[in-house]
Amino acid sequence: MDTSLLAEIGLVACFGLSSFGAVIGVTVNAPAVIGAWKKSSLNNRPAPFIMVIFAATCMTNIIYGYIAMDALASSVIMSDNYIFMLGCLTGICIGLNSYIQAMVCAHAADAFAETGRNFGNYIMVVGVAETFALFIMVFVILIAG
Secondary structure (H helix, E strand, O other), X not given: OOOOHHHHHHHHHHHHHHHHXXXXXXXXXXXXXXXXXXXXXXXXXXXXXXXXXXXXHHHHHHHHHHHHHHHXXXXXXXXXXXXXXHHHHHHHHHHHHHHHHHHHHHHHHXXXXXXXXXXXXXXXXXXXHHHHHHHHHXXXXXXXX
């Protein structure tokens, strides 16, 4: 498919904004995990390594942005204008989801450090936030045909 500059901007925005959101998300949740480890140490409890999961969750949104970009690039039924609009909106939505997911992870890390319990419950809530990015990606794949 021969794409115009407008479509190419949409494709780059899809992946770039998703990745940018993931980076912003890590700047929110990684310091929270470090603070949670510090809280555990100050309470004379071992700092659970499993909390690194909370710091790494936003990285999956980079993959979702790439898959959505690839689906848009492979589309033969969408005009360049639609690729531009959908690419930009997809990148913004997945990137924003990274930030929201990071906030959830930050609170989950703090709660787990304080209680030392209910890790599975916290991961389930993080999974709910993750699901939004998955839905966005899947719907873009379906729309792109």
